[in-house]
Amino acid sequence: MPVFEQAFKNIDDVLRKEAGCTTELDYTEQTSWLLFLKYLDGLEQDRADEAALNGKRML
Numbered sequence: 001m002p003v004f005e006q007a008f009k010n011i012d013d014v015l016r017k018e019a020g021c022t023t024e025l026d027y028t029e030q031t032s033w034l035l036f037l038k039y040l041d042g043l044e045q046d047r048a049d050e051a052a053l054n055g056k057r058m059l
Helices: 003-018 024-053
Strands: none
Touching: 003 024
16 A cells, blocks of 8 residues: 555544544545645755755744
């Protein structure tokens, strides 16, 4: 199974158990939000790494 499919399966499993969602439609919004936050976290880390390599400080 490709990595992204496993990641979605893990998210689905957690939301089904913890949030009480019964179908994929119930947690589409939550899954989208989690992926968006993960993207922002990665972007922030990339920018911090780039700043460190350039000898600058992040605010």
